[in-house]
Structures are given as C-alpha cells and as structure tokens.
Amino acid sequence: MDTVAPLLIAGRWQAAQDGMETFRAFDPASGDAIGPAFPRSGATDVEQALAAASAAAPRLAATDPERIAAFLDAYADALEADADALVQLAHAETGLPAAPRLRGNELPRTCSQLRQAAAAVRGHRWTQPVIDTAAGLRSHHAPLGKPVLVFGPNNFPFAFNAVSGGDFAAAIAARNPVIAKAHPAHPATSQRLAGHAQRVAEAAGLPPATVQLLYDVEPALGLALAGDARLGAVAFTGSRSAGLALKQAADAAGTPFFGELSSLNPVFLLPGALAERGPALAGEFSGSCLLGSGQFCTNPGLVIVPEGAAGDAFVADVQARFAATAPLPLLSRGVLVSLRHAIAALRDAGARLLCGGDAGTTGYRHAPTLLTVGAEDFLADPRRFQAEAFGPCSLLVRAADAAQMQAIASTLEGQLTGTLYRAADGSDDAAWRSLAAALRPRVGRLIADRMPTGVLVSPAQQHGGPFPASTQPGFTAVGLPAAILRFTALQAYDNVPDALLPPELRDRNPGGLPRWTDQHCTTADIGATP
Amino acid sequence: MDTVAPLLIAGRWQAAQDGMETFRAFDPASGDAIGPAFPRSGATDVEQALAAASAAAPRLAATDPERIAAFLDAYADALEADADALVQLAHAETGLPAAPRLRGNELPRTCSQLRQAAAAVRGHRWTQPVIDTAAGLRSHHAPLGKPVLVFGPNNFPFAFNAVSGGDFAAAIAARNPVIAKAHPAHPATSQRLAGHAQRVAEAAGLPPATVQLLYDVEPALGLALAGDARLGAVAFTGSRSAGLALKQAADAAGTPFFGELSSLNPVFLLPGALAERGPALAGEFSGSCLLGSGQFCTNPGLVIVPEGAAGDAFVADVQARFAATAPLPLLSRGVLVSLRHAIAALRDAGARLLCGGDAGTTGYRHAPTLLTVGAEDFLADPRRFQAEAFGPCSLLVRAADAAQMQAIASTLEGQLTGTLYRAADGSDDAAWRSLAAALRPRVGRLIADRMPTGVLVSPAQQHGGPFPASTQPGFTAVGLPAAILRFTALQAYDNVPDALLPPELRDRNPGGLPRWTDQHCTTADIGATP
Known part of the structure; x- marks a missing residue:
C-alpha cells in the first residue's frame, strides 16, 4: 500500500506528521489484513490536535446551543443516509453481523443517541439551574471550556465509537470539542464516520477543531495525551489494564477520568x-x-x-x-x-x-x-x-x-x-x-428477572458502577441527559446583573426549563407575578 | 502530662493502640503548648476504624432517613447548648476571636449547615429520582455503602471540622459513616465536638461507628488510609501539597477524592x-x-x-x-x-x-x-x-x-x-x-462587585473550581443538597417490582418529591389518574 489514510486535525484531513508507522485492519472471519494503511500518530499530530481543540474550546462553549443541536441531528441524518457503506465497512472490520446487529440495532441506536443528545441540548435540563434570589447567587452546569479526549472500544464500531458514540454525543452536547482516539480494530469505519461529522460540523458553523480523529497512538504517547493538563476530561471504554494506565495519567494532571473498565455482571x-x-x-x-x-x-x-x-x-x-x-x-x-x-x-x-x-x-x-x-x-x-x-x-x-x-x-x-x-x-x-x-x-x-445485555438508552439508565466496573460511581455513560454531566463544570454567578448572565440563569426562563428557584422547582420567570 | 486523650473508635472512647506518640495544641497568641496530650494514631487504630466503619456502612445505608435527619438536628442543638465551652476551646487553639467570629458567625453557620442537611434528608431531593415507566427502569442517587474519610482544615474549627463541618454533614446526610481525621491544630475542640456527635448518634439509634475520630496520623499512614479500597470517598480541605499526595493515594484505589486545595481568588x-x-x-x-x-x-x-x-x-x-x-x-x-x-x-x-x-x-x-x-x-x-x-x-x-x-x-x-x-x-x-x-x-x-470572602451556604453556591482549586469541577463542598452528591452512587433498578424498590422510586411518591418521570418533572404518583 502506498497511500496512507489522512488524519482529521483542526478541520482538515492531513497526512500524519511523524515518521510513517502504519497499521491495517483485519477481517476477523479470515484473519487477513484488509483496507488501506492507517497512520499511528506521533507527538506532532497529538500536539496539533491538542492545540487546535484548546483554541476551539472557548468558541464552542460560546456557541448558540441550537447550532449544537442542529449538528447532532444532521449528523444522525448523514449516518442514516450512508448506512449501506458504513455497515459494510464495520462488518468487514469487526465481523459483527451486518443484519440485524449493525444495520438493525447499532446504527439506529447510534442515530437515536445523537438525536436524544440534540433534544437534551434544546431542553437545557442538563444545566440544572439553581437560583437563590435573596443571596444573588445562581449556578448551573456549563461546558468545561476544554477539550474532551474520548477513547472508543472495539465492540461497538458505531454506538461507542469515539467519533459518533455516546461519549462523543455527550461531550459535544455540553459544547466541548472532542479529540477522538478511535479503536485501531475499525479504522476505516471511524474514518468514514469522522468524514460525516466534519462535513456536518462545518455546515453547522461549528469551529473546525470541534471533531478531530486519531486512529492510533503509541501507548506511551497515549498516556502523555491523557495526562495533558489542557484536557477538560477523558472518557474511556475498554480493558481494565489500558484504562487504569490512562486513568493514572489523567489523575496526575487533575483531569476527571470517566472509564468503563470491566464487569462480570453476576x-x-x-x-x-x-x-x-x-x-x-x-x-x-x-x-x-x-x-x-x-x-x-x-x-x-x-x-x-x-x-x-x-x-x-x-x-x-x-x-x-x-x-x-x-x-x-x-x-x-x-x-x-x-x-x-x-x-x-x-x-x-x-x-x-x-x-x-x-x-x-x-x-x-x-x-x-x-x-x-x-x-x-x-x-x-x-x-x-x-x-x-x-x-x-x-x-x-x-x-x-x-x-x-x-x-x-x-x-x-x-x-x-x-x-x-x-x-x-x-x-x-x-x-x-x-x-x-x-x-x-x-x-x-x-x-x-431479565438478563443484563441490552443497555437501553433511557434517562433512568445507569451504565456505570462501583470501581473497577467504572471509575466514577455517581455517573453513567449511557442515558441522557445524565451522561452529559460528566463533561460539565458547576459554575456559580454571584451578584452578576441579569444581562451578563447566561440564558438559563436569567430572570426570564428560556422556555419551560424547570429551575430550582428559592427552594422550589418551577418553570416561572423570576419576579413574575404568581 | 500523664493522661492522653482517647480516640473515638466504633462508638467507644478508647486509648490509642500503637506506641504512644503524642502531640499537643498550641496557643497561637503565645506559642505555648496548651491542653492535654493527644495520640498520633498508628496502624492498629486506623485498621479498627476502617473495619468498624465498613461494618456500619450497610446498616447506616439501610437506616430510615428520618433517623439521620433527627441526628443532624439534635447535633446542632447540642452544639448550641455547649457553645460557651466550644468557643472557649476553639479560641484557645486557633486564636480566632471568640466574638464575633466563632460565637457569632462560625458556630451558627455550623449549626445551620447541620440543619440544612437535615432538611435535605427529609426533602429527598438529593436522590434525584428518574423514572422510565415504559422501560421499567428507575434510578436515583443513593448511599455509597462505604465509609467516607474526611480531612478537616486548620482554619474553620467548627464549620469545616471533620467531625461537624460541611463535609461531615453531607456524608452523613447520604447515610455514609464518617472517619474524621481532625486537624492537629485544634484537637480538644474536635474531641468535644465528637463527644456530642457520639452521644447524639447513639440516642438517635445510629450504628456505633457512624462517627469516628482520629486526631492525627503519620503522613505515610494517612496515605495508606486514604488509599484503602474499603473507603467510598475521601474529602479533603487543606494545602495543595498534602491534598495532592492524598489524592494520588485515593486515585490509585479508584476512590473518588474531593479536595479543595488552594486558590488566589483574583x-x-x-x-x-x-x-x-x-x-x-x-x-x-x-x-x-x-x-x-x-x-x-x-x-x-x-x-x-x-x-x-x-x-x-x-x-x-x-x-x-x-x-x-x-x-x-x-x-x-x-x-x-x-x-x-x-x-x-x-x-x-x-x-x-x-x-x-x-x-x-x-x-x-x-x-x-x-x-x-x-x-x-x-x-x-x-x-x-x-x-x-x-x-x-x-x-x-x-x-x-x-x-x-x-x-x-x-x-x-x-x-x-x-x-x-x-x-x-x-x-x-x-x-x-x-x-x-x-x-x-x-x-x-x-x-x-463584591469580595470573594464570605461563602454563603446556599443551594446555588459553588465552593469548588477547576483543578487545582478543587479536584472535581462538577461538585461543590458548600451548599445543600448539592454537596451531598459527592458521597453518592448512581443506582438503577431494572424491572424490579414496586415493593422491592426504595421509597423514592416507588409508584407512590413519598411526598412532594419532584421526580423526572417519563421526561416530565412531577410530584405525582405513577399510575395516578391525571
């Protein structure tokens, strides 16, 4: 193979910068290598992705949520329109049945997650506004203002893919850029997904580095990336050994790490x-x-x-x-x-x-x-x-x-x-x-009285658990809007005039949003005659 | 000094078990040692406290919340009734003015925090119930089922004391036992507070190891304690260097660490x-x-x-x-x-x-x-x-x-x-x-347009911040019920019959609790005629 697939960095598909270490996917049915060569990224690629995402983060945080919701919806539409090609690639790279699994279950689930994330963005509920009018204090959950690094697992090429899955949707819903570290077992699938994401993000007017894609990195570089203090959070789904090493790196930098590591499901x-x-x-x-x-x-x-x-x-x-x-x-x-x-x-x-x-x-x-x-x-x-x-x-x-x-x-x-x-x-x-x-x-x-497989995407879901099943017992990776909370900061405004507040916290309710106002859950405007 | 103050372990005041290393408090006004000798605990004390708290944790988690609320209210009453002696001790050990600071501000604030925690327990709002009737899925925040280790700082002998402060109140409100590691600068104050806590907890019928007190431990043993996997969470307020060392120990065990470390407050x-x-x-x-x-x-x-x-x-x-x-x-x-x-x-x-x-x-x-x-x-x-x-x-x-x-x-x-x-x-x-x-x-x-000092205990407060100000940007140490969430696990019930559910998640609303039921925030019973 002469051509090596490009990376998605800062809104452009570009060649890997360091050396030219490559890898290929394998057909699980035969064990034969398939598809083009993909680059294993070095330090230059990683630095470019981090720098671009860091620059994009404040812009994305300040973006009108409707633009984010429109992106998520349009991305789901794009995946559905390209279902044949996506399913064919994913089947070839994972050996998972094209039907019903990939076509009938996983792709629809993926699109549904993206659309549920869009609905969560429009509903504002994840922001959890709390208002204390007497004290002049108002708080809510807000974007991290920093990029989220997402590691995708091998077993869901769409629904948990770092560039299309639940972690991706939740991080974007909270208006944080995503650096996707795809799983090297399905690089062509990830590339095609990222192509849609990039095109749709550009059309929605999102900053170019909102979505970036690395196919693989050397383990030591992966640890350096996870431990970079410019990140706002790291999300990981995969093996316990890899997850614990990445967690240690993120922990040392003070970066919240949300890992789903392993479980016997007794x-x-x-x-x-x-x-x-x-x-x-x-x-x-x-x-x-x-x-x-x-x-x-x-x-x-x-x-x-x-x-x-x-x-x-x-x-x-x-x-x-x-x-x-x-x-x-x-x-x-x-x-x-x-x-x-x-x-x-x-x-x-x-x-x-x-x-x-x-x-x-x-x-x-x-x-x-x-x-x-x-x-x-x-x-x-x-x-x-x-x-x-x-x-x-x-x-x-x-x-x-x-x-x-x-x-x-x-x-x-x-x-x-x-x-x-x-x-x-x-x-x-x-x-x-x-x-x-x-x-x-x-x-x-x-x-x-029912088996644990089949994790419904429901607001009442908990797809996490005590360590080492997952690394944060109070959070879930599946279920909206809860999954979004992993990628937020709690932010208070103290004595800030109404015009300088974010929309969810202004006197005027942005529209049907339940807010804890003076100890009551209400959708009313502040100062409205009851 | 011949007598050494006893520790509170498993509901009993007992002598320290290892060696007899002791320390004393100092009067900041003179620099002179004051009060009795206090033990610096060794491995036996720490193990006894951990074992007792671990045994108490499931019992406390299963305790009727009303008992917890009654404890918190009665503890506040006991502190008010003993205000003279408490203020005198704290003033002697910290040099903080008896009035207005300790008597007029900090003790009332401490009692108010305990009572707000009691109200939060009775309100159930921290449990954040979410119900999906079609899927048969229900989730809420619940006790960790494991002890919480609280490290208190030097600067608030009452309001942030490991045995009476905000972290203590929040951990107990979530029905988790507390192992309090008091600050060695005010051991007699901590001892007197713990005496009230113990007596009131016993009267309320809580398990004996609900509240335990260590005055000090060697740094290496402190790290071993913070890194013990039997803990459900660690809360720390203090210096950045001590906090980061303890965080590393807790991180390695997969234990959530909530530290408030340092801030310039620009x-x-x-x-x-x-x-x-x-x-x-x-x-x-x-x-x-x-x-x-x-x-x-x-x-x-x-x-x-x-x-x-x-x-x-x-x-x-x-x-x-x-x-x-x-x-x-x-x-x-x-x-x-x-x-x-x-x-x-x-x-x-x-x-x-x-x-x-x-x-x-x-x-x-x-x-x-x-x-x-x-x-x-x-x-x-x-x-x-x-x-x-x-x-x-x-x-x-x-x-x-x-x-x-x-x-x-x-x-x-x-x-x-x-x-x-x-x-x-x-x-x-x-x-x-x-x-x-x-x-x-x-x-x-x-x-x-106002100065940062004076952190109001309000539901809309955020007394945390991005790393290294605090170690979890989505949480606050001050403000109820939010502070309680640090000490909870998100738990889902899947297809579980009504009679086997916890009260907040049953069809019948336990009383005025807003629940996200089928995407709507409502206090209605499930299945009630609208």
Missing part, C-alpha cells in the same frame, strides 16, 4: 425461580451470553446456580445449547488471545471446563465456553475467579444454600450490573431482599 | 469602577483581605489594578490601611512558616514589597503584607506569581490596559472564585464580558 438464580422456570432461564441465559459472541460489557460472565436437581438440569440444558453452537467470530486477534488466557487462568484457579475451550479453525473464532466451580472453591479465592473472560464464556458457581449465595455476593468487586431471578409467586422475595442488599452497593444496575 | 478592578469608587474599593478589599487574618480559602490574594492615577491612589489607600494594622494572629506556627516562605518566593520572583513582610514579636503573628509587580513581569513567569500566600497578604498586579488584564486572566490556574468590579453606569460592561469569558472556565464562582 446473575443469581434463586431456587424458586429455577424450580418454576428452569428451562426458560437456560434459554434466556444462553441467548444473552452468546449474543454478539459475548462481546458486551454487560455479558453475564458469572452465574450462581443452586446445587441440586433443578440446578443440574439448568447446567445440562445450557451446556447442550453451548455445545450445539459453532465457534463464534470475535472482533480481533487481541480478543481471541485475551479470551484464551482468561479461560486458562480460570482453569488454573480450579474451574472445570464443561464445554468449549477451543479456538475455531479459521479467523478469530472461539467455541462457546462454560466453566464451573463449587462455591467453597470460589470463596476460598474469590479474586482469581473474578477475572473477566471477554467473549462467549461464563463461569457457573454452584451454591449449596442462601448463605453461600450471600457470601459470594459479598466478595464481588464493583460491577456494572447484578441480576436476581426470583419466583413469580413471591416465594423468593425474602432471599431477594437480603441478596439485593449485599449486591446493591456493588453494582450500578440491579436487575430483576 | 480580583480585577475595571477602570470605570476604580474611577467611580476607588476609595470604597480600597476599603472593601482591605476588609476582605485582612478578615480572619486572611486565612480563608477565598481570600483575595491577587488583585489586578490598572496603571495610572486612580490605580495609584487605590494602592496608596490600601497600603495605608495595611500599614496601620498591627500584626495579625495566625492559626499555627505552620501557617506562619508557610506565609514567610511564600512571601520570600514572591519577592524572589520579582515582586516588590509595599508594606508588611515581618512576623510579629509574640506568638504566631504576621504583619499585613502587600506586594506588587508589573503585568509584564507577571506575564513573563505567571506560575511563579501564582503561589498561594495563605494569610493577610496579597499581590497587586499593575496592568496597562484591557489587553494585559485579558492576558493575565488567560494565564490563571483553576480558582475557587474570580471577581470583576465594574462601573455602575455600565461603561465597563464590554470589558467585563470579554474578561469574564476568559475567567469563566478558570473559576468556580464568578463574582461581580
């Missing part, structure tokens, strides 16, 4: 539920665990199954379903290698292989894999059994009684989700309450 | 304001800078004064006021030593001493001190001139024009506050707008 099957509908639960679990080849952050990687006949039947049922499924395609060689290591580590720890355990023969495939361990063994060394095995794999822990379930729950690290299946007749509810009490501080989303 | 005097009311501004500034011997985090430590006759007159007026003021008492020998070092560093950088610069002859006193530097020199090395000089000291920067003011604003580190004085006739407003735009992303509270 599922507890209470005895009544198992007795009542064991075969249905086996089907639900198998479907959830194998969906998308198990490559979801909310994949159920740990299931606590009661000992006894009903539990045995559940295990046998799931085992049969897994064994009947051909090896599943993974996103990249890296995912395959990590999965093999994780399975080996679980077996070393004492887990017994029930089925699977083997890679496929072509490309990056792995057989659906079930492991099992007794509760006593799990409890003897709970940390070793909590290593995430990202892919179509789950560990079934057999528990003798409610006390063992409770003990297991009490050893869990922070998780995105925790699920409890209970009998419909209420007979499990006492056990539910005590188990839920143990799980509650350890999970972001507590689920009853 | 004040810009626009030309019209100076021409209009120069003498009044000189009086306002001198009063603010010398109040409490300048020992406030919002002390105006940097003033940008236009060159020319009006500016010269302002400087001469302030200089006369400072020179006419006798050396002022400081909180401790440490404050005195740090102030002397900071003044020397500013002079080394090129600032010229206008008046003061000397320590007093008895106890820990220092003369009110003014330094000055030209804008060009400031801009040549802005970092050196931004070292905080905590105490009755300020640096006056003389700026030739609006462009230099703008340039200075653009070099500032993150600050708690930024103040702009403008002419009442509006003639400064164009300059105000551009200077405010430069300052806005660099300060938490933007102030017009």
Whole structure:
C-alpha cells in the first residue's frame, strides 16, 4: 500500500506528521489484513490536535446551543443516509453481523443517541439551574471550556465509537470539542464516520477543531495525551489494564477520568425461580451470553446456580445449547488471545471446563465456553475467579444454600450490573431482599428477572458502577441527559446583573426549563407575578 | 502530662493502640503548648476504624432517613447548648476571636449547615429520582455503602471540622459513616465536638461507628488510609501539597477524592469602577483581605489594578490601611512558616514589597503584607506569581490596559472564585464580558462587585473550581443538597417490582418529591389518574 489514510486535525484531513508507522485492519472471519494503511500518530499530530481543540474550546462553549443541536441531528441524518457503506465497512472490520446487529440495532441506536443528545441540548435540563434570589447567587452546569479526549472500544464500531458514540454525543452536547482516539480494530469505519461529522460540523458553523480523529497512538504517547493538563476530561471504554494506565495519567494532571473498565455482571438464580422456570432461564441465559459472541460489557460472565436437581438440569440444558453452537467470530486477534488466557487462568484457579475451550479453525473464532466451580472453591479465592473472560464464556458457581449465595455476593468487586431471578409467586422475595442488599452497593444496575445485555438508552439508565466496573460511581455513560454531566463544570454567578448572565440563569426562563428557584422547582420567570 | 486523650473508635472512647506518640495544641497568641496530650494514631487504630466503619456502612445505608435527619438536628442543638465551652476551646487553639467570629458567625453557620442537611434528608431531593415507566427502569442517587474519610482544615474549627463541618454533614446526610481525621491544630475542640456527635448518634439509634475520630496520623499512614479500597470517598480541605499526595493515594484505589486545595481568588478592578469608587474599593478589599487574618480559602490574594492615577491612589489607600494594622494572629506556627516562605518566593520572583513582610514579636503573628509587580513581569513567569500566600497578604498586579488584564486572566490556574468590579453606569460592561469569558472556565464562582470572602451556604453556591482549586469541577463542598452528591452512587433498578424498590422510586411518591418521570418533572404518583 502506498497511500496512507489522512488524519482529521483542526478541520482538515492531513497526512500524519511523524515518521510513517502504519497499521491495517483485519477481517476477523479470515484473519487477513484488509483496507488501506492507517497512520499511528506521533507527538506532532497529538500536539496539533491538542492545540487546535484548546483554541476551539472557548468558541464552542460560546456557541448558540441550537447550532449544537442542529449538528447532532444532521449528523444522525448523514449516518442514516450512508448506512449501506458504513455497515459494510464495520462488518468487514469487526465481523459483527451486518443484519440485524449493525444495520438493525447499532446504527439506529447510534442515530437515536445523537438525536436524544440534540433534544437534551434544546431542553437545557442538563444545566440544572439553581437560583437563590435573596443571596444573588445562581449556578448551573456549563461546558468545561476544554477539550474532551474520548477513547472508543472495539465492540461497538458505531454506538461507542469515539467519533459518533455516546461519549462523543455527550461531550459535544455540553459544547466541548472532542479529540477522538478511535479503536485501531475499525479504522476505516471511524474514518468514514469522522468524514460525516466534519462535513456536518462545518455546515453547522461549528469551529473546525470541534471533531478531530486519531486512529492510533503509541501507548506511551497515549498516556502523555491523557495526562495533558489542557484536557477538560477523558472518557474511556475498554480493558481494565489500558484504562487504569490512562486513568493514572489523567489523575496526575487533575483531569476527571470517566472509564468503563470491566464487569462480570453476576446473575443469581434463586431456587424458586429455577424450580418454576428452569428451562426458560437456560434459554434466556444462553441467548444473552452468546449474543454478539459475548462481546458486551454487560455479558453475564458469572452465574450462581443452586446445587441440586433443578440446578443440574439448568447446567445440562445450557451446556447442550453451548455445545450445539459453532465457534463464534470475535472482533480481533487481541480478543481471541485475551479470551484464551482468561479461560486458562480460570482453569488454573480450579474451574472445570464443561464445554468449549477451543479456538475455531479459521479467523478469530472461539467455541462457546462454560466453566464451573463449587462455591467453597470460589470463596476460598474469590479474586482469581473474578477475572473477566471477554467473549462467549461464563463461569457457573454452584451454591449449596442462601448463605453461600450471600457470601459470594459479598466478595464481588464493583460491577456494572447484578441480576436476581426470583419466583413469580413471591416465594423468593425474602432471599431477594437480603441478596439485593449485599449486591446493591456493588453494582450500578440491579436487575430483576431479565438478563443484563441490552443497555437501553433511557434517562433512568445507569451504565456505570462501583470501581473497577467504572471509575466514577455517581455517573453513567449511557442515558441522557445524565451522561452529559460528566463533561460539565458547576459554575456559580454571584451578584452578576441579569444581562451578563447566561440564558438559563436569567430572570426570564428560556422556555419551560424547570429551575430550582428559592427552594422550589418551577418553570416561572423570576419576579413574575404568581 | 500523664493522661492522653482517647480516640473515638466504633462508638467507644478508647486509648490509642500503637506506641504512644503524642502531640499537643498550641496557643497561637503565645506559642505555648496548651491542653492535654493527644495520640498520633498508628496502624492498629486506623485498621479498627476502617473495619468498624465498613461494618456500619450497610446498616447506616439501610437506616430510615428520618433517623439521620433527627441526628443532624439534635447535633446542632447540642452544639448550641455547649457553645460557651466550644468557643472557649476553639479560641484557645486557633486564636480566632471568640466574638464575633466563632460565637457569632462560625458556630451558627455550623449549626445551620447541620440543619440544612437535615432538611435535605427529609426533602429527598438529593436522590434525584428518574423514572422510565415504559422501560421499567428507575434510578436515583443513593448511599455509597462505604465509609467516607474526611480531612478537616486548620482554619474553620467548627464549620469545616471533620467531625461537624460541611463535609461531615453531607456524608452523613447520604447515610455514609464518617472517619474524621481532625486537624492537629485544634484537637480538644474536635474531641468535644465528637463527644456530642457520639452521644447524639447513639440516642438517635445510629450504628456505633457512624462517627469516628482520629486526631492525627503519620503522613505515610494517612496515605495508606486514604488509599484503602474499603473507603467510598475521601474529602479533603487543606494545602495543595498534602491534598495532592492524598489524592494520588485515593486515585490509585479508584476512590473518588474531593479536595479543595488552594486558590488566589483574583480580583480585577475595571477602570470605570476604580474611577467611580476607588476609595470604597480600597476599603472593601482591605476588609476582605485582612478578615480572619486572611486565612480563608477565598481570600483575595491577587488583585489586578490598572496603571495610572486612580490605580495609584487605590494602592496608596490600601497600603495605608495595611500599614496601620498591627500584626495579625495566625492559626499555627505552620501557617506562619508557610506565609514567610511564600512571601520570600514572591519577592524572589520579582515582586516588590509595599508594606508588611515581618512576623510579629509574640506568638504566631504576621504583619499585613502587600506586594506588587508589573503585568509584564507577571506575564513573563505567571506560575511563579501564582503561589498561594495563605494569610493577610496579597499581590497587586499593575496592568496597562484591557489587553494585559485579558492576558493575565488567560494565564490563571483553576480558582475557587474570580471577581470583576465594574462601573455602575455600565461603561465597563464590554470589558467585563470579554474578561469574564476568559475567567469563566478558570473559576468556580464568578463574582461581580463584591469580595470573594464570605461563602454563603446556599443551594446555588459553588465552593469548588477547576483543578487545582478543587479536584472535581462538577461538585461543590458548600451548599445543600448539592454537596451531598459527592458521597453518592448512581443506582438503577431494572424491572424490579414496586415493593422491592426504595421509597423514592416507588409508584407512590413519598411526598412532594419532584421526580423526572417519563421526561416530565412531577410530584405525582405513577399510575395516578391525571
């Protein structure tokens, strides 16, 4: 390959500046390199992106929100209009099914997120105005005034892409420029998305460096970038090891780091539920665990199954379903290698292989894999059994009684989700309450009677959890307007005249915005006759 | 001294367990040691406190909020009833005036904060419920389920004390146990406060380890404590060097760290304001800078004064006021030593001493001190001139024009506050707008025409700012209910039956609580006929 793809820096597609280290994408089905060469950026590219974003930040913060909303809507329209090409590229680079996954689910979700962000911008609700008229104090959440660095993961080429996903939409909604560090497993997809973003941003009149794209950087340079004090925040979705290294760099600079790192998403099957509908639960679990080849952050990687006949039947049922499924395609060689290591580590720890355990023969495939361990063994060394095995794999822990379930729950690290299946007749509810009490501080989303995969984009969502599932337990990466708050500063105005205040805080309500005014939530203007 | 004061661990006053390293308080007026010996805790004390708080955390999280509110109200009552003794102790240990400061301002403020926290608990507003009925998703902010470690500063023996101040009240309001690391400059005050807290907590039926008190720990042990993964959050008010070390320890454990570290609180005097009311501004500034011997985090430590006759007159007026003021008492020998070092560093950088610069002859006193530097020199090395000089000291920067003011604003580190004085006739407003735009992303509270000291406890307050003023730009340490959010986790419930939900999220509104239900803010019950 002679031509190397250009970077998007300061509103222009330009050649990488340092050396010419390149990489290519791989077709997961075959393991063959595909598409053009993409540059791995050096220090000059990174500095240019930082300088341009820093210059754009105050301009973007001062931009009329309607322009931002129009950009987000138009970007969604552009993605829909280009769906065929985008889906084809993403399918080639990730091995994810073009339909229904990419075309029917992920692209619509991505467009919906962008449009929900646009609606959130127009609604102003994320600004959370609070007004104390007697004190002359008014505060709200406002743009950081600095760029946001977004690291996208491998498993959602659209919906979590650094240049089109939830973090991107939330950072832009708060009027902060985004430096997108795409995932190197799907560079052509990222390039095409960024092309749309750039064109639409220019048409909307946003500053040229509102959206910038780097395909990859050397790890050491990535740490320097994440640790640059010019950033306002860093958002990361990916592996725990990479995330913790980047977090350390951002922490040292005093920059808020919002990472979503790893999760086992434990599922507890209470005895009544198992007795009542064991075969249905086996089907639900198998479907959830194998969906998308198990490559979801909310994949159920740990299931606590009661000992006894009903539990045995559940295990046998799931085992049969897994064994009947051909090896599943993974996103990249890296995912395959990590999965093999994780399975080996679980077996070393004492887990017994029930089925699977083997890679496929072509490309990056792995057989659906079930492991099992007794509760006593799990409890003897709970940390070793909590290593995430990202892919179509789950560990079934057999528990003798409610006390063992409770003990297991009490050893869990922070998780995105925790699920409890209970009998419909209420007979499990006492056990539910005590188990839920143990799980509650350890999970972001507590689920009853359905599997954790499928993270709805809802204002009531929490797609975060206690460390190390995510790095800030009070925030969510999914769900609007809450996700926007990660990229804001709380700003007060003290004794500032009405004309010099931002619109949300002026006496005149900008239009239907609920504001906490003198301890009451109201949409009224200040000084209006009640 | 034979007797060493006991620690409050797990609901009991007990002797320190490790060795017997002790320290005493000092009377700032004389520099003499006063009061009994207090233990510097070792690893055994710290472990006992952590273990007890961790055991108490889930019990406290499950406690009826009314019990928490009753505790906070009763604690305020107890402090008022014991005001004479508390004020006497705090005055002896800090040198702060018994009246009006401690008796008339700080103790009432402390009691008011506790009562506002109680009201916030009863109002449930901090839980921020969001309900999506179609999706079956409901979320709110909830207790961390883990202890909060609070480090109190030297300058507010009541209102920011680790066992009675704003961080304490906010952490308890969110139903988290507090491990209080008091400031070693006022141990007897902290002990007496903790005595009330303990007695009232027991009467309210709260778990014994809800409130625990350590007087001091070795720095290395303090870092180990802040870095213990059993903590849910760390709150710190104090020096930048100590705060950054503790932040690094907490960051490594993935524990949210809320630090308020340092601030110069720049004040810009626009030309019209100076021409209009120069003498009044000189009086306002001198009063603010010398109040409490300048020992406030919002002390105006940097003033940008236009060159020319009006500016010269302002400087001469302030200089006369400072020179006419006798050396002022400081909180401790440490404050005195740090102030002397900071003044020397500013002079080394090129600032010229206008008046003061000397320590007093008895106890820990220092003369009110003014330094000055030209804008060009400031801009040549802005970092050196931004070292905080905590105490009755300020640096006056003389700026030739609006462009230099703008340039200075653009070099500032993150600050708690930024103040702009403008002419009442509006003639400064164009300059105000551009200077405010430069300052806005660099300060938490933007102030017009009044001095930054006096941080009102208001729902609209922001007593934080961009790093390094504070470590989380989206949060405030002062102002309820917002301050409570630092000590909460965002928790979602997915498909959980009504009876198993927490009260704020059930179909039936617990009473007048505004909830975002299906995109509308309403106090209605779910399913009620509209």
